[in-house]
């Protein structure tokens with residue numbers, strides 16, 4: 001094992017061979033920090049016709065909820081196990097910047113006023129970040145902890161068409177540059193095993209995203225076919241990876257291609273079992289994550305190793 005890993009990365013990675021966001025947050029806030037998924041009642045322009053219809057083919061249309069009571073309920077539960085934990089509110093469902101700046105301001109600050117909430121995580125599309133919205137995010141970023149998540153899934157426009165993402169890579173590049181100029185932390189979401197993509201294409205997406213200037217984080221997971229998605233209708237027998245081993249082999253290579261400054265937010269999917277069609281083994285999150293750790297140990301490697 002290299003001295004650089006032993007002396008620098010081991011402590012930063014909190015015992016892992018990659019940089020988990022949990023380690024970053026523990027150091028930043030001084031305590032375990034938990035993301036509370038909330039539903040801000042937003043929709044998606046790729047569903048209502050303003051950008052496209054039907055949504056990305058893998059996306060299941062999950063319903064909305066009353067977020068303020070959810071926060072209380074979730075904190076009460078977590079407090080039993082982690083009494084000193086800190087909390088971030090995660091606007092996760094649909095496109096969470098898809099509203100007027102006035103409405104967004106109201107929704108974001110309503111949550112930020114909650115005494116237990118330290119900051120926000122906002123999941124959105126790169127084509128829903130105009131200047132007024134970026135100004136609002138910049139303002140919040142100066143006062144609170146914030147990161148923005150962009151669902152890119154792939155850098156390849158031909159795949160983007162196939163999955164009905166309804167924006168081009170150029171749009172993503174502009175959003176990334178706008179966020180970076182405003183010093184807003186950004187996390188990019190990639191999906192492995194999209195239809196039509198081979199291993200080289202997936203690795204190219206990971207390498208390209210990994211090379212983005214000052215990128216804060218990456219989320220990776222396998223494509224899941226879920227009940228109620230367009231993917232289920234289009235490709236009912238589709239399976240992104242035939243085995244855990246095949247998936248783990250790819251993910252360990254991806255990890256080695258991501259710079260060690262970038263936090264890793266996800267390495268496998270989290271689909272509720274009743275909704276999952278394939279890969280059938282993918283509900284077993286703990287086994288997949290353990291297998292990734294084992295493989296990295298076996299190869300005696302770590303995040304960024306292949307970058308030299």
Ligand code: SF4
Pocket residue numbers: 044045046047054055056059060093094095125151165
């Ligand atoms: S994945 Fe995101 S952008 Fe695509 S349809 Fe679902 S909510 Fe909209």
